[in-house]
Amino acid sequence: MSTALLEARDLSIQFGGVKAVQNVSFQIDPGIVYAVIGPNGAGKTTLFNLITGIYQPTAGSILLDGQPIQGKAPEVLAQLGLARTFQNLQVCLNMSAIENVMLGAHLRLDRNLFKAALRWPALKAQDRALVGEAIELMRFVGLEPYTSARADSMSYGALKRLEIARALAMRPRVLFLDEPAAGLNPKETLEVDALIRKVADTGVTVVLVEHDMKMVMNLSDRILVLDYGRKLAEGTATEVRRNPDVIAAYLGAHA
Amino acid sequence: MNKPAYRGLYLIAAVLLLLPLVLPNSFYVDLAIRMAINAVIVLGLNLLIGFAGQISLGHAGFIGIGAYASAALPTHFGWHPLLAVAGGAVVAGILAGALSRPIFRLKGHYLAMATLGLGIIINIVVRNEAVWSGGPDGMAVPPMAFGSFEVSGDKAWYWITAILLCFSIWASINLIDSPFGRALRALNGSEVASRVVGVQVARYKLSVFVMSAMFASVMGSVMALYVGFVTPNIADFFHSIELVTMVVIGGMGSVYGSVLGAVLLTALPQALASFEGWETVLFGAILMLCMIFLPRGLVPTLAARLGKTT
């Protein structure tokens, strides 16, 4: 019996004739920072979408605590403690920043609509506590100045952190970060790097897809390298850096 | 976060209290009652259009169900009028539920098409089944009664609809600022984000649609009981469009906008009573101009100018 929290076995997905992910297997232990890297088109985001329920695999399985979760919808995975952020941002710009964070707590709340309509006192108390919690989370991710702001007034970098706050509001077991540093300047990237460290230190397992090599090498406990949809290597940062196949994939065969 | 939103409600309640003293004759009381009834329907419809981002082009069909339930069930089956109101609401809810279940898995305009179809079918059925609906000429509606006490006359109905309106506004405000309401607004903002935090999208859209259908049915019954008579026009396509226009001009997603839209566009046909063609043109022009220049509707646009939220 493996002790892995999250495991993939021979995971594959095919879009028509394109084999975007082929026979990928990996194991992620609880509490680590696990990075998925690879050249453009290697299938990293597709793999992500497979694990987080956006796509259904054509073959293989994904196991959470030994239980199969492949093909389950995102809403169900949320109940199992999986949270994710999006490379292209999926923020509710029609709501305020803090409401976006509060949204993350959705599953933990009493959502009865009759009680809501009648302004049940217990519900009101729940909301008040939630606001406090959301403010704390926004502080945690460094968005304190925005606690009264509307989401549509925030910058790209701030919105990326807002998504992380929302994901954390779910009190997840695993946090999936889809290219957290994409589109950020060097200063912002360092801040995100530190934030991910902070999150991992709270015990949440972090899985990220990322292009920024420096960040990945610094942060990750283990790395999975993909190329053309296949697993090229898996190991610690040092192991992966020295792997000749990985070097060839990134820099060409005669580097 | 909540208190400022109630201020409008206090204002409206005050206006409703004082209005009977100011209105010159029963024509205006009748107008006020119709405005209140439409406002409650529009509040329900706005939850669907403004918050869940779906559109119903056949809502008048649900109003018709409630109206004809109040007419036919007591007349032909001996039901108590109150039970008939409930019966209509249940039928409307079931129809809405049956309709939306498969539809909500699809995107964009599919619900629009389905509600369009349903609304027209209801209208045709009501027009044809003269035996229990009175056909194109309509039928009389037995008044609401408790033993020998009959609820009728514009005085009684004024207070009933005023209370219903205030309650609906209050409930809507509460709903919007609750986990349920946040999930709804999130659906509109980013469906992907809502799914990922665990919102069961189909279920939410379903409940909003069913709720708005039942609101419409109850108010259809209220209208029928108040007027004492019902004709198939209550469920026709143009009526559905009128309701959408009220949502649009008042402000999609705005509680007070719903009320304003209902008030304005209930008064308009009265003002244009003899200019039928112009009424159609004007409604059409309002719809177009609003969507082009004021896509958020009157109340949100005004509120944004003044720096507030609605």
Place this chain on the structure above:
Amino acid sequence: MLAQFLQFLFSGITVGSTYALAALGFTLIYNASHVINFAQGEFIMLGGMLAVYFTSSGVSLPLALLLSIAVPALVGMLLEKVAIERVKGAEPVTLIIITIGASLVLRGLVQIWLGKGTFSLPAFSGEEPIRVAGATLMPQSLWVLGVTAIVVCGLWYFFARTLAGKAMLATSVNREAAQLVGINTDGVLFLSFALSAALGALGGILVTPITLTSYDAGIMLGLKGFVGAVLGGLGNGLGAVVGGLIVGVLEAMGAGYLSSSYKDAIPFVLILLILFFRPSGLLGVKATDRV
């Protein structure tokens, strides 16, 4: 038995041709912009009503027919320029509401200008019915079917062989890609509105001698054409034609064999069935989302 069946079939195909033209109109616009043009029915009505107006004002028949197609086309172009283009990229709800508003404006204006009466046009080649296997076929039906067939062939040629047609097809498949290769997608949209309106108007003119016309004839015709488009698969031209014909035939059959008072409900029961069981229509393609 056969005679009755043929009778229903003939009248179904005849009115179905009008639905087919309307469905084509919906499809053209939907392909160019993903807008569902609820004003399509009013173009049909305009065609018929204008033809009545011009011929009764003493204009010669050919010129009247030409004007009755050209004017709606102009109206279509105006609608696109004034309303649709300004709100490019808006949500589907917004666009649906705008086209509904346009249909109300058109219908209201016609009601004011020409009144609420019902009008007819003289049949193009006389009223002498033709007997076919015991059923009667009006000569006007042949006009409807014939002209529709010619138009559909013409459109097929236009899309398959001409550059402008191919540009429109390209825009419907992938708007951005079409823009990148230099296709004027705004122009395509403009043209699609003009063409849809013309098609609708043509259908309206052809069928007026049979079904008569009035200021509010557009609503049902347009909506039923829309059902035809969805039945065939929204966005598929051949599907639109097939869908429109099927709607017409089913309606006639239903009215004949089941109940004539529920004739108008049949297309809408049909659309509910389509949406429940096969939303992509007979010939349509299932859509997927990319995250």
